[in-house]
Structures are given as C-alpha cells and as structure tokens.
Amino acid sequence: MRDVSKLAGVSTMTVSRVLADPSIVAPDTRERVMRAVDQLGYVPDLVAGSLSSRRTNFVGLILPTLTNSNFADTAQGLAEALGQSYQLLIGYTLYRAGEEERLVRSLLARRPQGIVVAGTLHTASTRRMLLAAGIPVVEIWDAPGAPLDRAVGFSNFEAGRAAARHLLSLGHRRIVAIGSEADGDRRDARGEARLQGFAAVLREEGVETGLILRHGPAPVSYAHGAAAMKLLLRDMPDVEGVFAVSDGSAFGALMECRRQGIDVPGRISLMGFGDFEVGRECEPAISTIRVDAKGIGMKTGQLLRDLIDGRDAGAPQSIDLGIEVVPRGTTALPCRASVSNQAMQGSEP
Amino acid sequence: MRDVSKLAGVSTMTVSRVLADPSIVAPDTRERVMRAVDQLGYVPDLVAGSLSSRRTNFVGLILPTLTNSNFADTAQGLAEALGQSYQLLIGYTLYRAGEEERLVRSLLARRPQGIVVAGTLHTASTRRMLLAAGIPVVEIWDAPGAPLDRAVGFSNFEAGRAAARHLLSLGHRRIVAIGSEADGDRRDARGEARLQGFAAVLREEGVETGLILRHGPAPVSYAHGAAAMKLLLRDMPDVEGVFAVSDGSAFGALMECRRQGIDVPGRISLMGFGDFEVGRECEPAISTIRVDAKGIGMKTGQLLRDLIDGRDAGAPQSIDLGIEVVPRGTTALPCRASVSNQAMQGSEP
DNA sequence: CTGAAAGCGCTTACAG
DNA sequence: CTGAAAGCGCTTACAG
Numbered sequence: 101m102r103d104v105s106k107l108a109g110v111s112t113m114t115v116s117r118v119l120a121d122p123s124i125v126a127p128d129t130r131e132r133v134m135r136a137v138d139q140l141g142y143v144p145d146l147v148a149g150s151l152s153s154r155r156t157n158f159v160g161l162i163l164p165t166l167t168n169s170n171f172a173d174t175a176q177g178l179a180e181a182l183g184q185s186y187q188l189l190i191g192y193t194l195y196r197a198g199e200e201e202r203l204v205r206s207l208l209a210r211r212p213q214g215i216v217v218a219g220t221l222h223t224a225s226t227r228r229m230l231l232a233a234g235i236p237v238v239e240i241w242d243a244p245g246a247p248l249d250r251a252v253g254f255s256n257f258e259a260g261r262a263a264a265r266h267l268l269s270l271g272h273r274r275i276v277a278i279g280s281e282a283d284g285d286r287r288d289a290r291g292e293a294r295l296q297g298f299a300a301v302l303r304e305e306g307v308e309t310g311l312i313l314r315h316g317p318a319p320v321s322y323a324h325g326a327a328a329m330k331l332l333l334r335d336m337p338d339v340e341g342v343f344a345v346s347d348g349s350a351f352g353a354l355m356e357c358r359r360q361g362i363d364v365p366g367r368i369s370l371m372g373f374g375d376f377e378v379g380r381e382c383e384p385a386i387s388t389i390r391v392d393a394k395g396i397g398m399k400t401g402q403l404l405r406d407l408i409d410g411r412d413a414g415a416p417q418s419i420d421l422g423i424e425v426v427p428r429g430t431t432a433l434p435c436r437a438s439v440s441n442q443a444m445q446g447s448e449p
Numbered sequence: 450m451r452d453v454s455k456l457a458g459v460s461t462m463t464v465s466r467v468l469a470d471p472s473i474v475a476p477d478t479r480e481r482v483m484r485a486v487d488q489l490g491y492v493p494d495l496v497a498g499s500l501s502s503r504r505t506n507f508v509g510l511i512l513p514t515l516t517n518s519n520f521a522d523t524a525q526g527l528a529e530a531l532g533q534s535y536q537l538l539i540g541y542t543l544y545r546a547g548e549e550e551r552l553v554r555s556l557l558a559r560r561p562q563g564i565v566v567a568g569t570l571h572t573a574s575t576r577r578m579l580l581a582a583g584i585p586v587v588e589i590w591d592a593p594g595a596p597l598d599r600a601v602g603f604s605n606f607e608a609g610r611a612a613a614r615h616l617l618s619l620g621h622r623r624i625v626a627i628g629s630e631a632d633g634d635r636r637d638a639r640g641e642a643r644l645q646g647f648a649a650v651l652r653e654e655g656v657e658t659g660l661i662l663r664h665g666p667a668p669v670s671y672a673h674g675a676a677a678m679k680l681l682l683r684d685m686p687d688v689e690g691v692f693a694v695s696d697g698s699a700f701g702a703l704m705e706c707r708r709q710g711i712d713v714p715g716r717i718s719l720m721g722f723g724d725f726e727v728g729r730e731c732e733p734a735i736s737t738i739r740v741d742a743k744g745i746g747m748k749t750g751q752l753l754r755d756l757i758d759g760r761d762a763g764a765p766q767s768i769d770l771g772i773e774v775v776p777r778g779t780t781a782l783p784c785r786a787s788v789s790n791q792a793m794q795g796s797e798p
Numbered sequence: 799c800t801g802a803a804a805g806c807g808c809t810t811a812c813a814g
Numbered sequence: 815c816t817g818a819a820a821g822c823g824c825t826t827a828c829a830g
Contacts, residue, residue, distance in 0.1 A: 101807065111817050116809065126815055141581050146558040147500050148807035151822050156496060166524060172515045179541065184551075187559065190539055192528065206536065209495040232490050322730035355732040378727055381671035383704040450823065460801050465825065475799055497823035500806050805826085814817085 101144065107136040119144055150211070159186045159404060160207035160215040164195045164288070165319050168348065170374045170393040171218070174240065177394035178216065181401020186213070193218075195318040197285045201226045208233055214404040220244040220251070221289040236407035238400050241290055243420040250407070251418040252400045256290045259389050259423050260297025263343040263371055264310075266387075266425050268301070270369055271434050272341035274309040275302075278328040278353070279345040281314035288318035291345040294373060298343060311336065320345065325352025333360060340434060341369040347376035350386050354430060365432035375426060384429025392421050450493065456485040468493055499560070508535045508753060509556035509564040513544045513637070514668050517697065519723045519742040520567070523589065526743035527565065530750020535562070542567075544667040546634045550575045557582050563753040569593040569600070570638040585756035587749050590639055592769040599756070600767040601749045605639045608738050608772050609646025612692040612720055613659075615736075615774050617650070619718055619782050621690035623658045624651075627677040627702070628694040630663035637667035640694040643722060647692060660685065669694065674701025682709060689783060690718040696725035699735050703779060714781035724775060733778025741770050 105112040110129060117125050118133040125133070136142075150156040159182060163171045179188050189210060191203040201223045207215060208229060214236040222230070230237045230248055237249040244251055260277065267275045277298040279291045295312050302310035315328040325344050329352065332339055344350035350372025357364045364370050364384065371387040372379055379386035399419060406412060454461045459478060466474050467482040474482070485491075499505040508531060512520045528537050538559060540552040550572045556564060557578060563585040571579070579586050579597055586598040593600055609626065616624045626647040628640045644661050651659035664677040674693050678701065681688055693699035699721025706713045713719050713733065720736040721728055728735035748768060755761060 112808080113817055114815090117816085120809085124815075129815080141577065143554060143557050143578065145500075145560060145807055147496060147505060147560050148822090149809070151494075151496050151500050151824085152807075152809040154809090154822070166515055166521045167518065169516065172521060175515060176541065184555070187538060187555065189536060192525065202533070205492060206533070208492050210536065211494060211496050228490065229492070322726050326730060351727075352730055355730055358732045377671050378700075381675060381701055381704055383707045461824080462801055463799090466800085469825085473799075478799080494823055497806090498825070500808085501823075501825040503806070503825095799830105801828105801830085803826105803828090806824090808822090810819105810821085812817105812819090814815105 101142070103140055104133065104136045104142050107140065108132045156211045156213060157186050158189050158210055158212040160189045160191070160204075160210070160212040160217075162191050162193060162200060162203050162207070162215070162217040164193050164218055166190070166192060168319060168321070168346075169376050169378070170346075170391070173393035174397040174400075177397025178401045179397075181398040182405065185405070195286045195288050197221060197223050197226070197287075201229075204229055213408050214238070216240055216400055216404070219289055220247065221287075222248075236404055238403060240396050240400055242293075243418055245418070247418050249417075250403060252396050252403065252421065253419075254391055254421050254423050255297075256293035257297035257300070259373060259391070260294035260299075260343075260345075261301050262297075262389055262423060262425050263294070263373065264298045264301035266371065266427070266431065267341035267343060267369060268305060268307070270341065270431060272369055273307060274336070274339050275307070275341035275343070276311045276313055276332060276336065276339055277343045277345070278313045278315060278325070278332065278349065280316055280318040280320050280324070283317040286317055288320070288345075291318060291320070294345050321348040322352035322355070325349030325354075326356040327352075329353035329356040333357075333362070339368060341431075342371070344370070344372045347372035347374045347379040347386055347388055350388070350430075351376075351378050351382060354382065354384075354386065364430050369431040369434075371431050379428075387428045387431040388426050390424045390426050395421055450491070452489055453482065453485045453491050456489065457481040505560045505562060506535050507538050507559055507561040509538045509540070509553075509559070509561040509566075511540050511542060511549060511552050511556070511564070511566040513542050513567055515539070515541060517668060517670070517695075518725050518727070519695075519740070522742040523746040523749075526746025527750045528746075530747040531754065534754070544635045544637050546570060546572050546575070546636075550578075553578055562757050563587070565589055565749055565753070568638055569596065570636075571597075585753055587752060589745050589749055591642070592767055594767070596767050598766075599752060601745055601752065601770065602768075603740055603770050603772050604646075605642035606646035606649070608722060608740070609643035609648075609692075609694075610650050611646075611738055611772060611774050612643070612722065613647045613650035615720065615776070615780065616690035616692060616718060617654060617656070619690065619780060621718055621783060622656060623685065623688050624656070624690035624692070625660045625662055625681060625685065625688055626692045626694070627662045627664060627674070627681065627698065629665055629667040629669050629673070632666040635666055637669070637694075640667065640669070643694050670697040671701035671704070674698030674703075675705040676701075678702035678705040682706075682711070688717060690780075691720070693719070693721045696721035696723045696728040696735055696737055699737070699779075700725075700727050700731060703731065703733075703735065713779050718780040718783075720780050728777075736777045736780040737775050739773045739775050744770055 105115045193199040216238045218241045220242050239251045242253045243255045279295045373389045375388050375390040454464045542548040553575050565587045567590045569591050588600045591602045592604045628644045722738045724737050724739040
C-alpha cells in the first residue's frame with residue numbers, strides 16, 4: 101500500500117479510500133491510484149484491514165461432514181447467500197462433540213462475525229464460548245425450543261413421526277427404522293431424534309411389530325444402508341416397511357434388496373430422508389422426507405447478514421422450514437397373495 | 450490479552466509465550482497465566498497474531514464444486530493432512546474461469562501460506578497473481594507437463610484413453626463418450642481432456658463408429674447422465690459401449706437404461722470415472738476408472754507442509770498418482786443372439 | 799526466565 | 815477532497 105501511494109503520489113489514506121469507496125475521491129486522484137494498483141498488482145492485505153476495522157468478514161460454519169449431499173448443499177446455499185461479502189470458514193466434526201469444541205475455539209480465534217453450527221448438542225464449554233463470543237450464532241438442521249441464539253431448521257422428531265405414519269398409512273405393520281448407534285462422543289443426534297419420533301408413533305399406535313435398528317457409527321451412507329438391510333432381512337425376513345434416517349442409507353438398502361432379488365415396493369416399502377439427488381434419480385425413485393437443505397443455508401445467510409448489519413427487525417429466534425413427505429416409487433400399498441385371493445373369492449357369485 | 454496479563458500479574462509478552470510455547474516459561478508463572486486464561490475464557494486473536502507474525506496459518510482451496518463426492522473427498526483429505534496447523538479457506542468456481550480469478554484475488558487478500566487450485570486452466574491474471582503471491586501453489590486433479598509451481602494429480606487424457614481401450618478390448622465398436630459442453634467461460638477442462646483421450650484412441654484404432662457426445666454444461670451429475678443416455682438411445686439405439694466422464698453421470702445413465710428396460714451389461718457396457726461411492730454400492734456396481742481423490746488431498750497437504758516449512762527436499766514439480774481401470778458389473782463381453790446362434794449351429798453334427 | 803519497545807499493514811477519527 | 819496521528823492485538827527482536 102505504501103508502494104502504491106508513492107507511485108500515485110498520494111497518502112496511504114487516499115489509497116485506502118479508493119479501494120473502499122472510490123466515489124469519495126476526486127476522479128483524477130482516483131485514476132492515478134487505480135493505475136498504480138494495477139501496475140503493481142497490489143492486493144490489499146485483509147488481515148491488517150480486519151484487525152484495524154474490527155471486521156473480518158468471516159463467517160464460521162461447523163458441519164458433521166461435507167461428504168453428505170445435504171450438508172454440501174447447505175454449505176453452498178450459505179456461501180451463495182453471503183455472496184462476496186463474507187468468506188466461509190468451514191470445519192468438520194465427524195459427529196464428535198469434542199471435535200466441535202476444538203473447532204469452535206479455533207474458529208472463534210479468527211474472529212468471525214457470525215457462526216453457524218449444525219445441531220444443538222454442544223459441550224458446556226462450547227456453549228459458553230459461543231455465548232461469550234458476542235456474535236450471532238445460528239444452529240441449523242434442527243428446531244430447538246430454546247436455541248442458544250437463533251436456529252434455522254426443522255423438527256427431526258416430527259420427520260421420524262411422519263415416516264412412521266406414512267408407512268402405517270400404507271397398511272404396513274412390521275415396520276423398521278434404521279439409523280446409526282452412538283459410539284463414544286460420536287453421535288448423530290438429529291438422526292437419533294428421527295428414530296425417536298418413529299418409535300413414538302409405534303407406541304402411540306400400539307404397533308408392537310415395529311423395530312428400531314441402530315447399526316454402526318455415524319455418518320451413515322450407502323454402505324451402511326446395505327449392511328443394515330442385510331442384517332434386517334436375515335433377522336426379520338417378513339419385514340414390510342423400512343425407514344432409513346438418510347436417503348444415502350435408503351439407497352444402500354434398496355441396492356441390497358435388488359441383490360437379494362427382493363421386490364421394492366412389491367414386497368417391502370422403503371423410504372429415506374433428505375431428498376438426496378441419488379434418491380430422485382434412482383430407479384425406482386426413493387420415497388423420502390424432503391427438507392430444504394440449500395434453503396437452510398440460504399435462509400441462514402440472509403439472517404446472518406441482517407443480524408451483522410443490525411437489521412434484526414424482530415426476526416424470530418427459531419425458524420422452522422418444515423418437512424414434506426414425498427411418496428415416490430419405493431413405497432406402495434401391500435399387494436399380498438392372501439389379500440388378493442380373499443378379494444377374488446369375495447367377488448365370486 | 451491485556452486483561453489476562455493484568456490478572457496474572459505479568460507482561461503481555463509472558464502471556465504470549467505461555468500460549469505459544471509453555472515450556473519456555475517458569476512453571477509457577479505459567480500456572481498463574483493459565484489460570485487467568487481459563488478464568489477469563491480468553492481466546493487469542495489470530496487476526497492480530499497473523500499480522501504480527503506474518504503467518505496466517507491459512508491454506509486456500511479452490512474447487513469447481515463441493516457437490517461432487519470426488520472433490521469433497523479431496524477437501525477432506527487435505528483438511529486431514531493439514532491437521533490443526535492450518536485452516537482451510539474454500540471457494541467454489543462452478544467451473545468458471547472468471548469466478549476463479551475473483552476467488553484467487555479474494556483468497557490471496559487473506560494472505561494464505563499456500564494455495565491449492567483444481568486444474569491448470571487459468572486466466573492470465575490468475576496466473577500472474579498466483580505466481581506473484583510468493584507462496585507455494587499446487588494445481589490438483591491434473592498432471593501438467595509444466596505446472597505453475599507444483600501439481601498433484603493424474604492424466605485426464607490417459608484416463609479417457611484407458612476407458613476407450615477397455616471398451617474396445619471387450620469387443621465393442623459402437624462406443625460413445627458422454628460429457629459436458631463448454632458454455633461461455635464455464636467449462637470442465639478435465640472432463641474435456643478425458644473426452645479427447647477417448648477420441649484419440651478412436652482415431653488411432655480407426656474406429657469410425659465411435660462418438661463423442663457433449664451434453665449440457667458442467668458440472669455433470671446423475672440427471673446429466675440420464676438425459677444424455679436418453680438422447681443417445683434415441684439417436685443411436687444400437688450403441689454397444691458408453692463411457693461417462695464421471696461416475697455420477699454413469700449412474701444416471703444406468704438408471705435411464707433400467708427405466709427403458711435395457712440390460713446393462715447384457716446389451717450395453719457402461720463405464721464411468723472417479724470411483725464414486727454410488728458406483729461402488731450400486732447394483733450392478735459401475736465399472737470405473739479409479740483416481741485417489743482423498744489421496745490427492747492428503748498428498749497435497751503433506752507437500753504443502755513441507756514447502757511451507759522449507760523442507761522441500763527436492764520434491765518433484767508434478768506428482769502423478771496414476772489411474773486404474775476397475776472393471777465391475779456394468780461392462781462385459783458382448784453376448785449377441787446372432788453370435789450364440791452361430792455357435793449353436795456350428796456345434797451341430 | 800521476563801519485559802519494554804517497535805512494528806505488522808491497514809482503518810478510524812479527526813483536522814484542515 | 816486529502817492527510818497526519820493513533821491504534822487494532824498481537825509477535826519479533828532485543829536487552830537484562
């Protein structure tokens with residue numbers, strides 16, 4: 101900057117002004133400065149700028165993993181909504197609360213102007229740091245009653261309930277939900293909430309043939325679904341309906357059925373969660389529960405911009421973007437031989 | 450920090466030392482400082498630290514998109530190899546060279562200590578900025594003869610050649626490669642290189658029934674493969690072998706075949722590229738060309754650490770991690786009715 | 799083992 | 815419209 105100011109024959113203050121807001125500098129001065137900037141290939145040092153202005157233009161984002169199309173979509177949505185004004189600092193926890201704490205600490209050291217964190221399950225330390233940071237905090241992918249600060253998401257518990265109800269409405273009774281199991285401090289709290297919602301409906305409806313199957317650690321994906329389905333088919337061959345806590349897992353389960361020659365949805369109805377591209381494009385397309393992953397990112401981005409600029413305008417603490425059951429090709433009314441036979445007999449004169 | 454030093458009754462310099470390297474401070478002084486840090490919940494300001502020490506501990510990463518499991522794996526591998534020493538600054542170009550230039554400029558303003566960029570196709574400005582930055586630059590996902598600085602990847606051209614050779618070795622002659630088409634400054638140069646490699650083999654072998662199909666803009670994914678396959682089946686119903694430039698696209702093509710009741714690999718051999726999880730877990734599993742996406746990230750991370758620490762030790766300019774053809778369930782020798790008939794007739798006495 | 803001084807490269811807040 | 819001074823919160827480089 102010093103070099104630029106010398107070359108342009110102005111003070112560094114003027115260079116700074118040209119870069120920040122050209123309109124407040126006289127046209128010919130501005131011209132000289134811009135030519136000098138070009139000539140020297142000068143790129144301003146935002147580290148120094150941030151320290152001086154107390155604005156880093158960073159936003160921190162903490163996700164369990166990016167190897168999940170839902171979270172990648174959320175990240176992309178957030179990046180788009182923040183645009184060029186803010187740079188995203190992304191960290192992965194791999195579903196570990198301890199890792200989250202470490203990440204929060206190291207992100208906070210970069211003095212972000214806002215921080216976005218997946219879920220509402222934090223260590224006490226994490227919670228304290230987040231609150232003490234004095235910046236907007238947005239918890240996403242859940243809809244807590246009392247967020248730390250703000251939240252953008254939906255109810256995972258309700259998603260699990262909706263899945264169970266959909267399968268029951270089809271007439272299935274031997275229905276199973278498959279998810280992951282906690283492993284030390286590694287746990288998918290949101291997937292677990294979906295399992296809980298599913299279990300709640302089983303209890304409410306008095307369905308005793310239902311089952312919750314927790315298999316392997318998070319994150320679940322294709323291979324998880326395949327393995328869980330294999331176990332399930334071995335132990336409960338007459339299963340009628342399956343809900344996987346993620347479309348990735350549902351896809352794996354569908355492929356396992358195909359390998360075993362089991363007709364979906366003819367013999368088993370299968371549904372997933374998340375509306376992943378793989379479920380949409382798959383044949384048959386996977387019935388699912390849609391959540392607006394990219395929308396969560398975009399909404400969070402807008403909210404953050406408003407909060408940072410003090411344009412809060414009484415935004416609600418917790419924004420629930422809702423869920424939507426999307427029946428597709430993998431769920432259907434059961435068409436059992438016995439039922440058909442009875443119907444045929446009944447129609448005989 | 451001033452608060453901590455007052456509370457501990459030492460100078461800020463001593464606090465700084467305790468945080469940077471506790472062993473060089475007297476045990477009881479250290480104790481007092483650490484207690485003060487805990488009590489105040491002090492998190493050091495890395496922005497100020499970076500400016501002062503001229504070390505930001507940032508590494509920039511520029512990828513076309515994160516909504517592609519290969520790139521997400523590379524990002525995760527890089528993050529793992531860099532560990533807690535460096536924070537990743539990630540940007541997406543969506544395959545636009547102009548966007549890349551903007552991103553490079555804005556990342557460089559954060560003064561990263563190294564920068565990783567996918568591919569070798571840059572605008573002149575981008576090239577100049579990268580070179581002038583005075584930091585290690587690693588181009589990934591390609592193996593250029595003359596990298597800007599360093600490169601970690603493989604030859605996309607050879608990958609295309611390998612695909613064509615594999616399909617030809619199976620006895621197919623009507624073979625097609627499907628990829629994306631350039632759209633303004635939006636282009637997948639690496640996918641295009643794979644198409645070129647494929648085309649080169651067709652020429653070398655004098656196969657005139659082959660075809661290169663460019664459909665839609667990058668990034669290609671499931672829907673792209675389905676749409677391209679649909680067009681292909683309409684215009685060239687007797688196609689025997691298909692190579693999609695990405696496993697995502699190959700999966701979409703496979704699903705389209707299933708919708709149309711076309712047997713893969715019975716009637717058409719299909720192969721992809723990238724060894725995506727979806728191709729591994731799919732039934733039938735998709736034949737592919739494996740590249741070590743996570744390995745590219747990890748190797749790049751190690752290289753960067755060495756370069757930043759001056760432990761260069763004569764590392765080569767360009768590291769080629771190679772490719773590997775992985776035949777799986779979607780490619781097979783053709784088994785045509787006419788061939789079988791002749792064989793049967795031949796065996797008659 | 800500890801501290802006082804200087805400075806990293808900008809922006810803020812003031813003056814002219 | 816432009817500039818000189820002060821300072822952001824640390825670390826470097828020196829001194830003791």
